[in-house]
Amino acid sequence: MPGVTYFKPAGIPMRMLNEICLPVEEAEAIRLKDLEDLDQEQCAERMNISRPTFQRVLESARKKIAEALLEGKAIRIEGGNFEMAAIRYRCRNSHEWDVPLAKEQAEAAQPCPICGTTAMLIVSTAVGWRGGNGRGRWCGGR
Numbered sequence: 014m015p016g017v018t019y020f021k022p023a024g025i026p027m028r029m030l031n032e033i034c035l036p037v038e039e040a041e042a043i044r045l046k047d048l049e050d051l052d053q054e055q056c057a058e059r060m061n062i063s064r065p066t067f068q069r070v071l072e073s074a075r076k077k078i079a080e081a082l083l084e085g086k087a088i089r090i091e092g093g094n095f096e097m098a099a100i101r102y103r104c105r106n107s108h109e110w111d112v113p114l115a116k117e118q119a120e121a122a123q124p125c126p127i128c129g130t131t132a133m134l135i136v137s138t139a140v141g142w143r144g145g146n147g148r149g150r151w152c153g154g155r
Contacts, residue, residue: 015040021087033081036093039074046071105132 015037021030038060045056057067081088099111104125112123124131 015090018090019087020081022085025085027087030085030087032087032089033077034092035074035077035088035090037090038093039070039077040090042067042071043074043078101136102133103136104128104130106130109136 021027041060042056045051045059046053051059053064053067053071056071057064060067060070062070078088080086099113101109101111102125103109104127106125106128108125108127110126125133
């Protein structure tokens with residue numbers, strides 16, 4: 014999940030702003046393509062969706078971000094149609110590995126599979142697509 018979920022133009026009071034809602038899967042598409050600089054096939058694979066679906070998600074995200082930037086609107090990252098698919102860990106010896114979220118929720122954290130240390134931290138989580146009834150709520154739904 015993104016650490017920051019709300020952006021607004023400076024100097025404009027909140028009560029005067031219109032808002033654009035960016036679902037989490039659209040924010041993840043922007044992160045993978047534009048920040049990690051992956052090709053669309055890699056992005057789609059990481060999100061567990063088809064490449065054409067990834068293209069549609071990315072186009073929607075970019076259009077919303079452009080509208081917010083050029084028309085002075087706030088951006089709220091919230092909800093959508095996704096599930097957290099995996100948690101990536103790193104041990105103090107710099108080994109990294111992924112644990113599927115379902116397994117993580119069912120068991121206590123396991124030691125590093127390479128060196129066995131229990132000194133580790135969460136590096137990131139991966140977002141997956143649910144195609145119909147994922148967790149999270151749609152933007153605008155309260």
